[in-house]
Amino acid sequence: MPTLLYEPDEHPPYTLAFGISVQRVMAMAPSLVLIPTIIMRAAEQDETYLAWAIFAMLMVNAAMTVLQTLRIGHLGSGYPLVMVTSSAFIGVCISALGAGGPSLMATLLLVAAGFQFTLATRLSLLRRFITPMVTGTLLVLIAVSIMPAIFRMLTTVPDGTPWAAAPTSAAVTFATVVALLLRASERWRLWAPLIGITVGCAVAAPFGLYDPAPIGAAPWIGFPRNAWPGLDLTFGPAFWSLLPAFLFVMLIGTTGTLGHAVSTQRVSWRQQRATDLRSVQGAVATVGLSNLLCSLAGTIPTGTAPSSAPFVEQSGVAACRVAVCVGVGFFALAFLPKVMAVLIAIPSPVAAAYLAILFGPILVQGMQLALQSGNDSRKTLIISMSVWVGVGFQSQAIFPDYLSGTWAILLGNGITAGGLMVVGLTAFMELTGPRRRRLEIGLGIAGLPKLTAFLRELAARLGWSGEATQRLCLIGEEALTSLIQQMDAKAAEHAKPRLRVLARQDGAAVELEFVAAVGEDNLEDHIALLGDQVETPDEREFSLRLLRHFASSVRHQQYHNIDIVTVRVDGSG
Numbered sequence: 136m137p138t139l140l141y142e143p144d145e146h147p148p149y150t151l152a153f154g155i156s157v158q159r160v161m162a163m164a165p166s167l168v169l170i171p172t173i174i175m176r177a178a179e180q181d182e183t184y185l186a187w188a189i190f191a192m193l194m195v196n197a198a199m200t201v202l203q204t205l206r207i208g209h210l211g212s213g214y215p216l217v218m219v220t221s222s223a224f225i226g227v228c229i230s231a232l233g234a235g236g237p238s239l240m241a242t243l244l245l246v247a248a249g250f251q252f253t254l255a256t257r258l259s260l261l262r263r264f265i266t267p268m269v270t271g272t273l274l275v276l277i278a279v280s281i282m283p284a285i286f287r288m289l290t291t292v293p294d295g296t297p298w299a300a301a302p303t304s305a306a307v308t309f310a311t312v313v314a315l316l317l318r319a320s321e322r323w324r325l326w327a328p329l330i331g332i333t334v335g336c337a338v339a340a341p342f343g344l345y346d347p348a349p350i351g352a353a354p355w356i357g358f359p360r361n362a363w364p365g366l367d368l369t370f371g372p373a374f375w376s377l378l379p380a381f382l383f384v385m386l387i388g389t390t391g392t393l394g395h396a397v398s399t400q401r402v403s404w405r406q407q408r409a410t411d412l413r414s415v416q417g418a419v420a421t422v423g424l425s426n427l428l429c430s431l432a433g434t435i436p437t438g439t440a441p442s443s444a445p446f447v448e449q450s451g452v453a454a455c456r457v458a459v460c461v462g463v464g465f466f467a468l469a470f471l472p473k474v475m476a477v478l479i480a481i482p483s484p485v486a487a488a489y490l491a492i493l494f495g496p497i498l499v500q501g502m503q504l505a506l507q508s509g510n511d512s513r514k515t516l517i518i519s520m521s522v523w524v525g526v527g528f529q530s531q532a533i534f535p536d537y538l539s540g541t542w543a544i545l546l547g548n549g550i551t552a553g554g555l556m557v558v559g560l561t562a563f564m565e566l567t568g569p570r571r572r573r574l575e576i577g578l579g580i581a582g583l584p585k586l587t588a589f590l591r592e593l594a595a596r597l598g599w600s601g602e603a604t605q606r607l608c609l610i611g612e613e614a615l616t617s618l619i620q621q622m623d624a625k626a627a628e629h630a631k632p633r634l635r636v637l638a639r640q641d642g643a644a645v646e647l648e649f650v651a652a653v654g655e656d657n658l659e660d661h662i663a664l665l666g667d668q669v670e671t672p673d674e675r676e677f678s679l680r681l682l683r684h685f686a687s688s689v690r691h692q693q694y695h696n697i698d699i700v701t702v703r704v705d706g707s708g
Contacts, residue, residue, distance in 0.1 A: 139405050139447075141454040143214055155452055156460035158329045161481070162489065163219055163440065164468065167193065170220040171435050178232030187362035188237075191432035192220060193469035199425040199437065200462035203418060204455040212418035214399045215447060215458035218425055221438035227377065227384050228435055234373040237364030237433050243377055244430035245366065247385040251423035254389050258416050259694040267410075271505025272518050272557045273394040273550065276525045278497040280549035283529060285494070288487035292344060300342035301484040308335030308488035316449065316492075324451070328489055335485035344482040353476040364433040385426075387551050388438050390558070392422050398444035398500050403453035412694050444500060445493045517560045525553025571639040571648075578632040578651050579619060586611050586636060593638050593645065594706070603706045607645065610704050611636075614649055618700065641703070649700040 141147045168189055175185040196218040206213035231240035292301050312331035316324055323330075339345045367374070396418040397410050418439060425437045447453045468474060505518055527533040529549030574589045576582030590611045594604035618634065637648040692699040 138451055139402075139453060140451040142405065143403050143453050143455050145454055146456055147452060147454050149456075151452075152454065152456045152460050154326065154329070155450055155457050156464055158326075158450075159217065159442075159446060159457070159461050160464040160468065161332060162328065162442065162446075162486075162493070163217070167196070167220055167465075167468075170225065174225055174228045174232070174435055178229045180232060180237070183360050184237060184362045184364070186359040188434040190359045190469050191434040192429065192437065193465050195425055195428045195432060195434065196220075196437055197462045197465035197469070199421055199428070200465065201459050202424075203421050203439070204458040204462070206414070206417055210417055210421050210424065212396055212399070212414045212421070213455070214396070214403055214414065214418075214443075215453055215455055215461075216396060216399055216418055216443050217440040217458060217461050218422070218437050219440040221388055221436045224384055224388070224436045227381055231373075231377055231381075234377065235367055235371070238367035239373060239377075240435075241364060241430045241433050242367045242370075242374060243381045244426055244436055246378060247381040247436075248423050248426035248430060250382050251385050251389055251426060252420060254386070255416050255420035255423055258412065258419065259692075259697050259699065266561060267397075268505045268514055268518065269390070269557050269561055270394045270397050271501045271503070272521050273390055273554055274398055274497055274501030274504060275518075275522055276501075276550045276553040278494050278501065279522065279526055279553075280529050282494075285487045285490050288483040288490070291483040291487075296344060297342055300339065300344050304335050304339035304342065304344060304482060305484040305488040307338045308332060308485045309492065311335070312489060312492050328449075328493075332481060332485055332489055335488065336481060339482045339485055344484070345480060347480065350473060350476045350480060353472040355473045356470055357472040358470065362433075366430075384551070385436075387554055388422070388436070389419055390554055391441070391550060392419050392439045394501075395439040395441055395443055397504065398497070399447060399453075401500065401504070402444050402448045410692075412692050416694060441497070442490075442493055445495075445497050448496055448500075449493065513564065517557060517564075521553045521557035521560070524556045525549035528552035569640045571637045574636040574638075576634050576636070578634040580615075582634065583612060583615060586615060589636065590638070597640060597645070597706060599706045607704050607706070610702055611647065614647070614700055614702055618649060618651055618698075644703055644705045647702045647704065649702070650697065652697055 171188045171192060172185060175188060199218040200216075202211050203216045203218060204214070205211055227243075228240055231243055289305055290301055308331050311334045312327050315327035315330060319327065336345050393415055396415045400408070400410055400414065422438055429436055506514070524533070526549060529552070572589075572593060574585065576585050587608050590608050591604060594607050599607070615634070632652055635650040637650070639646050688701075688703045690701045692701070
């Protein structure tokens with residue numbers, strides 16, 4: 136894969152940004168149209184409403200993609216996260232349309248969007264259940280869940296098509312893109328997807344797979360008839376019976392957004408950084424706003440594109456300017472039926488070959504994230520069982536005859552089934568683990584004696600040696616010192632910041648959690664940078680060096696208005 140050429144805050148030439156955004160729009164346009172078409176036709180909705188739903192969905196996705204990128208206030212991620220239609224809602228949307236029509240679906244989505252906003256503001260409360268292991272496992276499940284659909288696309292051709300059409304066009308597309316990515320110069324690698332898809336379409340045309348007739352029939356500029364359904368505020372039995380399913384799928388969609396936001400951050404910088412959870416909160420809040428707008432517009436739900444991180448890794452361009460151009464492209468598509476027809480005409484085998492290359496690296500990213508804090512037998516069991524359950528339900532190999540109705544809709548998706556397993560097992564480990572001991576002090580040096588006494592009492596209860604006890608107290612002192620030094624001067628003058636310390640035994644180790652409201656810097660990033668420095672220029676870095684030396688691991692999670700530093704201390708030596 137190419138090296139990273141542009142980070143999020145860097146500015147590639149507009150010609151390059153436009154070219155890469157065209158490739159992204161080409162890759163996503165078929166699914167943007169296909170998902171609402173599947174939902175509306177399965178629910179027997181008319182073509183007028185289908186056209187309106189696609190138009191409204193494109194407009195919302197265009198605006199929210201730009202907002203995700205620009206990060207205004209607490210909204211947006213500040214990374215090239217693209218908004219697309221959410222396939223997770225296909226089943227529940229079909230049920231809602233069948234039970235009460237578009238107005239019922241809009242009302243259910245309105246309530247679910249409010250639930251998603253609540254999750255965004257309370258994301259720190261989920262930190263023990265939505266861990267890097269959980270997020271990484273969900274990334275693996277995303278790749279696993281999309282594989283069957285890609286494999287089906289490889290053989291999706293019209294009746295009467297020659298047998299060699301699908302394998303030939305897919306193989307040529309695959310070979311062209313892979314060859315360019317592996318051996319072409321950095322400049323040509325950026326255009327590998329567009330070149331590969333173009334070559335694949337050229338090979339597919341003689342077989343009759345590329346049909347230009349719909350392109351000629353489509354108008355250049357068009358606007359759909361107004362088919363806004365409004366809201367159903369009767370709140371009848373159908374609403375209450377479907378609301379739990381909508382809320383649950385929204386929770387699953389939120390965990391997917393967490394995975395997409397984290398993975399996009401991980402591949403968007405040349406030097407690895409700690410995950411900015413304020414950015415993740417902004418991503419979730421923006422998806423909530425997007426779904427609120429979708430409900431008011433009477434269209435289907437949206438979410439972040441799982442292809443965001445793979446595309447950045449493949450192209451080597453994480454510049455936000457590209458995502459803004461993608462948003463502009465969605466807006467143009469809403470009014471250009473002929474251009475949309477060109478993209479929809481891409482044969483399924485050609486699109487499948489490209490998608491296989493695009494989503495392949497997400498498996499590796501997921502495993503790296505899940506195991507970033509080390510591996511043990513319990514973590515291996517949780518990850519492996521969750522993936523197995525996800526694959527089993529996705530392929531309908533686990534008790535298919537016993538599942539029907541809502542359960543079939545929910546568990547028929549590998550992300551949902553595997554996500555339930557990994558979150559459930561993580562919650563079980565958290566709730567059945569040793570009880571946490573708590574201490575609350577002022578975030579200042581005056582609280583150090585209380586902290587030291589608290590840690591000495593904890594070490595005595597665990598039977599630690601004098602050396603291990605001293606190391607535990609030293610780590611607590613340096614963590615407190617680092618937080619004090621990071622604290623904003625304004626906060627120190629006009630507020631009385633508090634620090635809550637939580638401690639829990641984990642085998643032969645102790646996990647300390649320092650919860651406070653401090654400054655903008657991330658301690659985890661500073662600790663990572665210390666390895667590149669020869670000298671210690673100030674007292675703060677001395678504290679960080681001691682933390683790095685004596686602690687098994689240090690993790691700094693930053694949310695809006697709250698910071699959580701987690702330090703693991705080994706008591707065995």
